Amino acid sequence: MDTERQTFLDELFASSRAHDEALEDRLQRFRNVEPETAELLGVLVRSMQAKRVLEIGTSNGYSTIWLADAAEAVGGSVLSLEVEPERTALARANLAKAGVDGFVELRTADAGEVLAQLGDGSFDLVFLDAERPAYVGYWPHLVRVLRDNGLLVVDNTLSHANQLTEFSELVYGDAQVTSTLVTVGAGVLLAVKSD
C-alpha cells in the first residue's frame, strides 16, 4: 500500500476509535474492523484476484478503503452497502481523501433488499460486517451471489460468537461451502463456495 494512503488509514482508524470510545450506544459507533483484519482483506482480494467485491456494512469507509486499495491493485471494484445515509456520506468523503473513490460504488440501501436482487455468481468475494441477527436471513443469497470458489468473509465470529451461533451452524452444516475460522482481530469466518 502507498505510504500516504496507509497514513490516512491509520489516522482514520485512530479517530474512529476515539469517536467510538466516547459513545454509549453501540449503533452510533463506527465499529471499524481491526487493522489486522483489514490487512487480511487486502491479502485475500489480491491472492484471489477478486475483481468483483461486495461489502455489507460500509460505516465510515475504513474497511472499504482497504478493499478498494486491493481492488485497484487487481483491476477490480467494490460495491459497498450501508443503510445509514450519513455514514455513506462520511464514507464517500473518506474514500475521496484516500484516492480510491474511483474503485467503489457506495449504495445507501438495506443489504437484505439488495442481496435479493443481485445476480447469481456475481461476486468473487463478499465481506459481511453489519447487524449480526440478519445474517441467517442473508445466507441463501450470500451463497447464491458468490461465484464458484468465491469467498465469504465474516467479521466478529469470535468477539460475538454468541450472536452468531445459528449463523455458524448454518455455514458449517452447508455442503455448498468449505469453512474455517481465522483467529485474527475479532475472529474471521472464511467460507469458500464449492463448485
Ligand SMILES: C[S@@+](CC[C@H](N)C(=O)[O-])C[C@H]1O[C@@H](n2cnc3c(N)ncnc32)[C@H](O)[C@@H]1O
Ligand atoms: C460494524 S459496522 C461496519 C464497519 C466497517 N465494515 C468498517 O470496518 O469500517 C456495521 C455497519 O453496517 C450498517 N448496517 C446495519 N444494518 C445494515 C443493513 N441492513 N444494510 C446495510 N447496512 C447495514 C450499520 O449502519 C453500520 O454502519
